[in-house]
Amino acid sequence: AQTVTQSQPEMSVQEAETVTLSCTYDTSESNYYLFWYKQPPSRQMILVIRQEAYKQQNATENRFSVNFQKAAKSFSLKISDSQLGDTAMYFCAFMTPQGGSEKLVFGKGTKLTVNP
Amino acid sequence: NAGVMQNPRHLVRRRGQEARLRCSPMKGHSHVYWYRQLPEEGLKFMVYLQKENIIDESGMPKERFSAEFPKEGPSILRIQQVVRGDSAAYFCASSPTVYLDTQYFGPGTRLTVL
Numbered sequence: 001a002q003t004v005t006q007s008q009p010e011m012s013v014q015e016a017e018t019v020t021l022s023c024t025y026d027t028s029e030s031n032y033y034l035f036w037y038k039q040p041p042s043r044q045m046i047l048v049i050r051q052e053a054y055k056q057q058n059a060t061e062n063r064f065s066v067n068f069q070k071a072a073k074s075f076s077l078k079i080s081d082s083q084l085g086d087t088a089m090y091f092c093a094f095m096t097p098q099g100g101s102e103k104l105v106f107g108k109g110t111k112l113t114v115n116p
Numbered sequence: 117n118a119g120v121m122q123n124p125r126h127l128v129r130r131r132g133q134e135a136r137l138r139c140s141p142m143k144g145h146s147h148v149y150w151y152r153q154l155p156e157e158g159l160k161f162m163v164y165l166q167k168e169n170i171i172d173e174s175g176m177p178k179e180r181f182s183a184e185f186p187k188e189g190p191s192i193l194r195i196q197q198v199v200r201g202d203s204a205a206y207f208c209a210s211s212p213t214v215y216l217d218t219q220y221f222g223p224g225t226r227l228t229v230l
Contacts, residue, residue, distance in 0.1 A: 004158075035218070045159070045207060045221035091158055095219075101172030103149060104209075104219060106158035 002027045004094050006107035013082045014115050020067075021077045021110045023092030032096035034068070034075045035104070040088040048090070051075065082114045118143065120210050120222035121190075128228045135195040135202070137225045141210030148191045149219055150183060153205040165191060198229045 003026045013019035025034070036048040051059045051068050058066050063083075067076045079086055092107045121140040129135050141148050146167055151159040161175040165185035176183070180198075185191040195202055205226050209219035 033218075037221075042223075043205060043226075044223050045209075047218060047220070050218060101164050101174075102211075102217075103161035103164060103172065103175070104151070104159070105161070106151075108158045 002029075002094055002096065002105045004092050004105050004107035006092055006110050008110045009108070010111045010113070012113040012115055013079075015082055015084060017082055018078060018080045019082055019112065021079075021090050021092075021112065023075045023077070023107060025073050025075065025092070025094045025105075027073070027094065027096060029096040032094060034066075035093040035095065036064070036066070036075075036077045037091045037093060037106075038086075038088045039091065039109070040085075045091075049077070079112075084114050084116060086112065087114045088112060120145075120208055120220055122208050122222035122225050124225060125223060126226050126228070128230065129198045130230050131199055132197050135198050135227055137193040137195075137206050137208075137227070139191040139193070139208030139210075139222060141191070141208075142212075142220055145210035145212045145220075147211045147213070147217075148185050149209045149211075150191075150193050151207045151209065153207060153224070155204070159207060162193070195227075198227075200229050203227055203229045 005024045032053045034051045038046045049061045063080045065078045089109045091109045093104045148165045150162040153159045163183045164172040180196045182194045205224045207224045208222045211217040211219045
């Protein structure tokens with residue numbers, strides 16, 4: 001069974017600093033995607049970044065980047081120049097085609113607080 | 117292009133009543149997923165539907181829960197005879213294709229069972 005583990009229930013960072021959120025996953029599949037979603041207090045799920053497993057290059061989206069270590073099954077999210085609006089729950093998620101169904105498997109989340 | 121729409125945003129039911137949650141996918145998307153988020157938890161997959169077909173319902177409780185995605189109209193998640201343990205946020209997501217494509221989420225419906 002695929003599992004996603006986020007070992008940091010809560011983290012905090014000062015505004016303008018950099019923070020890294022950890023995620024590990026377990027799968028025997030070779031073809032899959034990884035995602036980070038953000039859930040602010042509004043509870044809307046917002047896609048932050050995605051990574052295709054076949055790509056060696058780490059994905060980046062403005063201030064957000066990932067460190068994808070396929071052999072170690074690790075997928076961490078780095079947020080640079082943290083802003084107050086980055087305060088949210090962050091969920092790591094995994095997707096692989098299984099029998100025609102591509103459900104997302106989520107970790108339990110990391111609550112990030114950006115302090116002024 | 118409007119995003120995924122869900123209604124109602126908040127729903128209060130008494131134990132034993134029925135809850136109907138609606139989801140309209142993004143324009144051009146024909147694949148709908150339902151997830152449930154219990155308090156302090158991540159999202160858990162419930163069911164995956166295409167138009168008029170249930171593809172994967174492996175995450176659905178065996179009793180009281182059902183889902184449909186008719187040819188016309190929104191996808192419906194129906195919970196019969198609700199119990200307090202059904203209180204949660206229910207999210208719908210849609211994607212344009214099935215093969216390893218990004219799922220875009222609606223704002224969710226928060227169900228409270230009194």
